[in-house]
Amino acid sequence: xxxxxxxxHKLVQERIQQFRHQVKRRLSGELTEDQxxxxxLMNGLYLQLHAYMLRVNVPYGAITSRQxxxxxxxxxxxxRGFGHFTTRQNIQYNWVKLEETPDLLAELAEVEVTGIQSxxxxxxxxTSDHYAGRIKDELADPRIYCELLRQYTVxxxxxxxxxxxxxxxxxxxxxxxxxxxxxxxxxxxxLNDTGKLGFEVLVGGGQGRTPIIAKTIREWLPxxxxxxxxxxxxxxxxxxxxxxxxxxARIKIIVNQMGIDQYRELVDxxxxxxxGDAKGIPEAEIQRIKAYFAPPExxxxxxxxxxxxxxxxxxxxFDLWMSSNVAEHKIGGxxxxxxxxxxxxxxxxxxxxxxxxxxxxxxDEYSLGEMRVNHRQNxxxxxxxxxxxxxxxxxxxPLELATPNLGQLTDxxxxxxxDYCNLANARSIPVAQxxxxxxxxxxxxxxxxxxxxxxxxxxNACGHHHVGNVGILGVDKHGTEFFQLxxxxxxxxxxxxxxRLGRALPQEEVPAAIEAIVDTxxxxxxxxxxFLDTYRRIGMVPFKEAVYGSVDTKVVA
Amino acid sequence: xxxQMIIANRLIDGLVIYMGPKGEWVDSIDKGAVFEDKQDxxxxxxxxxxxxxxxxxVDPYLIDIDTGGGENLPVGARETIRAFGPSVRTDLLEDAExxxx
Numbered sequence: 078x079x080x081x082x083x084x085x086h087k088l089v090q091e092r093i094q095q096f097r098h099q100v101k102r103r104l105s106g107e108l109t110e111d112q113x114x115x116x117x118l119m120n121g122l123y124l125q126l127h128a129y130m131l132r133v134n135v136p137y138g139a140i141t142s143r144q145x146x147x148x149x150x151x152x153x154x155x156x157r158g159f160g161h162f163t164t165r166q167n168i169q170y171n172w173v174k175l176e177e178t179p180d181l182l183a184e185l186a187e188v189e190v191t192g193i194q195s196x197x198x199x200x201x202x203x204t205s206d207h208y209a210g211r212i213k214d215e216l217a218d219p220r221i222y223c224e225l226l227r228q229y230t231v232x233x234x235x236x237x238x239x240x241x242x243x244x245x246x247x248x249x250x251x252x253x254x255x256x257x258x259x260x261x262x263x264x265x266x267x268l269n270d271t272g273k274l275g276f277e278v279l280v281g282g283g284q285g286r287t288p289i290i291a292k293t294i295r296e297w298l299p300x301x302x303x304x305x306x307x308x309x310x311x312x313x314x315x316x317x318x319x320x321x322x323x324x325x326a327r328i329k330i331i332v333n334q335m336g337i338d339q340y341r342e343l344v345d346x347x348x349x350x351x352x353g354d355a356k357g358i359p360e361a362e363i364q365r366i367k368a369y370f371a372p373p374e375x376x377x378x379x380x381x382x383x384x385x386x387x388x389x390x391x392x393x394x395f396d397l398w399m400s401s402n403v404a405e406h407k408i409g410g411x412x413x414x415x416x417x418x419x420x421x422x423x424x425x426x427x428x429x430x431x432x433x434x435x436x437x438x439x440x441d442e443y444s445l446g447e448m449r450v451n452h453r454q455n456x457x458x459x460x461x462x463x464x465x466x467x468x469x470x471x472x473x474x475p476l477e478l479a480t481p482n483l484g485q486l487t488d489x490x491x492x493x494x495x496d497y498c499n500l501a502n503a504r505s506i507p508v509a510q511x512x513x514x515x516x517x518x519x520x521x522x523x524x525x526x527x528x529x530x531x532x533x534x535x536x537n538a539c540g541h542h543h544v545g546n547v548g549i550l551g552v553d554k555h556g557t558e559f560f561q562l563x564x565x566x567x568x569x570x571x572x573x574x575x576x577r578l579g580r581a582l583p584q585e586e587v588p589a590a591i592e593a594i595v596d597t598x599x600x601x602x603x604x605x606x607x608f609l610d611t612y613r614r615i616g617m618v619p620f621k622e623a624v625y626g627s628v629d630t631k632v633v634a
Numbered sequence: 635x636x637x638q639m640i641i642a643n644r645l646i647d648g649l650v651i652y653m654g655p656k657g658e659w660v661d662s663i664d665k666g667a668v669f670e671d672k673q674d675x676x677x678x679x680x681x682x683x684x685x686x687x688x689x690x691x692v693d694p695y696l697i698d699i700d701t702g703g704g705e706n707l708p709v710g711a712r713e714t715i716r717a718f719g720p721s722v723r724t725d726l727l728e729d730a731e732x733x734x735x
Contacts, residue, residue, distance in 0.1 A: 104646065106689035124692060126716050129648035174647035424723050495711055496720035504711065506722045556710045 078141055078447060079224050079369040081189045088232065089186045092193055096120050097179035104176060117175075119199070119237075120182065121192025125499050128172040132195040133185060135450055137205035137223040137247075138166035142437040142446045147188040149433035155181045160433070162418065162426040164452045164490055164541055165244070166204050167195055171497055193231060198239045200230035200311075204246045206254045207451035210370055211459045213407045216266045216274055219249040221367050222303060225358060229304055236311050240318030241326035243311070244283070256452060256568035258282045258291045259544060261328045262310060269297045276303065280310060280340065281332030284538035288574050289329040292337040294344060301357045302348075309347035313340065373445050373460060378410025381463035388467050397481040397519060398470055412463050414444070416456040417488055420477040421513045424506050425491040426454035432476050443469045452541075453490055455483065486528040486595070487513050490541050494534030494551060495558070501534035503551025503558035508532055508587055515588035525595055527607045531566070544568035546608050547591060548575040560587050564594065564620055565612045576617055579625050593623040636709070637668045637701050638675040640682050641716065642694035650716050651691065657681055659691060663706045663717040668699060 081089070096116070103113040117123075121132040133148075140148075148168055152160045155177055156170040163169055173181060185191060194201060203223045210218040226245060230236060236243075246257045247264040257263030263279035275297040282291025298306050314328045317335070332340045389396035404413040416436065419425050428436075436456060440448045443465050444458035451457060456478070461469060473479035482488045489512065492498065494505030509532055516522060531545030542548030548563035560582050563575030582590055595608075597619050602611045612620070640653035644661075651659045652666030657678070660666055669675035675696055682694035698709040708714050715721060 104689065106687075110686070110692050124643055124648055126712070127648075127650060127719065128643070172648075176646050422723075427723070495715060496722055504715075504721060506720075510722065558711060 078139055079136070079220075079366070085189070085228075086186075089189075089191055089193070092120070092191070092232070093179060093182050093186060096182065100175060100179055115197065117178075118196040119194065120178075121195035122173070122175075122178055123196065123499070125171070125497055126495075127497065129175055129178070130497070131170045131173045131178065131181065131192055132163070133168050133170070133190055133192050134195045134202040135166050135168060135190065136227055137203060137209065137220050138207050138449045138451060139209075139220065140448050140450060140456075141188070142440040142448070144188040144190060145433050145437035145440065145448065147185060147190075149430040149437070151181055151184060152430040152433065154184075158431075159427055159429045161424070161493060162428065162450045162454050162456070164454065164492070164539060165195075165202050166207075166450050166452060167202055168450070169493075171493075196242075197237075198241050198243075199237050200226075200233070200239075200243045200245060203227050203230075204244070204255055204260075204452060206248045206250055207449040207457045208254060208404065208413060208459070209249060209449075210372065211406055211413055212250060213405060214252055215249040215407070216268065217249050218367070218370050219247040219255075219264075219266065220370050221363065222264065222276075222300065223247050224366050224369070225304065225363070226307065229307075236315065239311070239315055240320050241323065241328075243314075243328070245307070251570060253568070253570040253572075254451070256541070256544065256572070258572035259284055259288075259541075259568055260291060261314075262307060263291050264303075267297070273299070275299050278306060278310075280344075281329040281337070282572075283327055283329045284541060284543050285327070286324060286536040286538075287327075287330065288538065288543040289333060290572050290574065291329075292332065294337060294341050300363065301360070302352055304358055305352040306344070306348050309344045309351065312347055313343045317343070372408075373447075375408045375411065375460075376462075378462060378464065380409055381466075385463060385466060394481070395467060395470055397523070398479055399466070400523075401481045401483045401485065402479070403466065406460070410463055412461050412466055414458040414461045414466070414469060415483045416448075416458065416473060416478040417480045417483055418455055418478070419482055419488050419513075420480045421487070421517070422510060423477060425489055425509055428456075432478065435476050436478070439469065439472060453488065455488070481519070482522060484527050484529070485522045486516055486525055486530055486591070487522060488529070489513075490529070490531040490545065492533050492540035494532075494540075498534060498539075500537055501551065502536075502553040503534050503560065504584075505532040505534040505540055505549075505551060508549060508551070508560060508584060511584065511588050512591060515592065524599070525608070526605075527609075528595075529567075530591070541568065542566070543574045544572065545575060546612070547594060549587065552581055554581065558584055560584060562587075562590060562594075562624075564617060565609065567609055573613075578617070579621055590624045594620050597623040637670045637699045638672065638696045639663070639666045639668055639699050639706065639708075640675070640679055640694055641697050641713070642682065642685070642691035645689055645692050648692075653678060653682055653694070659685065663708070666706060668701060668706060669696075 246260040265277040278295040279291035280294040402415040445460045449457040491509040495501040531541040532549040533540035533542040534551040544566040550561040562578040566575030654660040655667040
């Protein structure tokens with residue numbers, strides 16, 4: 078894990094001090110809300126439906142047990158005893174007090190996390206693969222480059238007031254677990270023809286009211302030029318992005334209107350201009366950062382698979398959990414364990430202070446003190462000995478953190494929706510809970526297989542509905558909440574946007590509609606075909622008929 | 635019967651508050667002033683703006699209230715949620731130390 082150096086500490090402390098003064102001036106009336114709002118947002122502080130909400134960055138989703146304990150403490154001391162993990166690998170607190178926020182931020186700084194740039198028109202938390210550094214198919218650890226970019230973009234004076242927010246994601250694996258094609262910049266490591274490691278650079282992806290899959294702006298970029306190239310993209314965007322219309326201000330709109338070829342030409346011109354300067358990342362600096370992410374000293378452990386198989390035979394629930402929640406580690410004798418925050422009746426992504434403390438203790442005991450949060454709002458223990466899996470599983474169960482539904486229909490991404498969010502048109506969480514109640518048969522969920530359901534309470538798409546295999550978008554129709562379904566979305570290496578199914582449904586009809594979609598899929602799929610592949614093969618019509626019936630199909634076509 | 639109330643966030647902690655009968659700010663919708671006359675409501679809203687100037691509240695505005703059942707019930711999901719809190723896991727809100735994740 079990266080540790081702050083003296084410069085990081087100084088920068089964060091100065092920022093907290095500055096914010097403390099700003100809060101004081103706001104409370105005394107010296108600053109108006111209009112003046113104060115951009116200042117608080119730059120520190121991650123929103124004013125939501127019920128109270129102030131603080132968004133805290135978790136860089137590339139990596140959390141130490143010490144940080145998790147601090148998250149628990151903050152939830153207890155400054156909030157109402159729980160927090161919410163988001164799709165940007167952040168944690169949010171829902172009821173913080175303005176007057177206490179500087180103290181809260183000072184406490185978080187003790188464990189090297191901040192709210193800086195978790196909001197505002199700047200480069201947001203840089204996200205990554207939650208299996209980074211631990212998965213076999215990885216070419217290099219993406220966290221190294223996330224950290225380099227984080228240091229480069231935090232409080233960068235030129236990029237602190239961009240036309241709009243800016244999101245970057247990095248993956249080191251061909252298997253994309255970081256949704257890079259849905260980012261303003263997506264970086265995908267691969268080898269060029271000579272076998273040298275570099276990045277495919279994607280630009281102009283995003284969700285929101287105008288969802289767009291990112292386009293490749295450069296097939297292969299050497300790592301030492303990463304900063305210069307990202308700077309060129311940001312500079313062209315900063316100069317050409319629209320500031321007159323918030324809905325047209327994201328880079329995706331500019332790239333789309335200008336065309337990727339013209340945008341590339343402008344970026345290349347700028348890149349050529351600056352890459353000769355001192356913008357190349359010195360190899361020593363890459364190595365310095367890399368050292369922070371050096372693998373822990375693993376023990377030489379025997380493969381425990383046979384003994385685990387025996388345990389699995391004796392306990393179906395353990396077997397289910399092993400099948401769905403445990404992934405292969407690159408080191409023999411170890412495993413990656415996903416802790417789903419998706420138990421029935423739970424709020425997806427929410428976690429109590431008590432559970433946070435318990436998770437921190439378990440991470441110390443079973444995962445070398447380190448864990449991750451992923452963009453699907455689950456936690457991950459990255460270094461678990463296979464021999465410990467059964468014991469860990471038994472301890473996760475009572476915490477409701479062993480629900481064996483990873484990647485299944487009930488492992489839903491769900492934004493806070495109208496229960497918390499000022500922007501929402503409809504509630505998301507009750508819809509997720511309705512679906513959870515409807516799909517209780519574990520065997521059926523396994524039979525359905527890989528199936529993502531993503532729910533957003535408004536078109537801003539924090540719940541990633543555009544890229545859910547089934548996407549659910551909450552809309553307001555004359556004061557009543559309705560839900561618009563989309564099919565065929567995906568955020569992986571074959572990313573696609575969902576297609577609209579038909580007219581929006583009232584909340585109570587959503588689970589049955591999903592049931593009809595699932596039934597159609599099961600009846601139509603070939604061999605081990607995933608839902609996504611069946612949809613791509615047979616198209617929308619059979620699903621539309623299943624949900625609306627043949628008469629409605631004509632109406633909504 | 636359709637009436638109106640004035641809602642805002644309290645500056646210091648952001649919590650939802652309503653204007654009371656004497657122009658004071660109260661933390662429960664039950665204690666808030668109900669305006670049956672629209673012009674009256676507008677006049678009180680101007681007074682609420684003074685509380686913004688005085689750095690007491692943020693973003694005051696009028697909401698529609700149904701008082702037909704003898705209670706002050708906001709019209710629509712958004713204001714109902716603002717008045718009574720999130721509609722999910724209300725146990726967590728009261729018992730911060732509940733079990734589980």
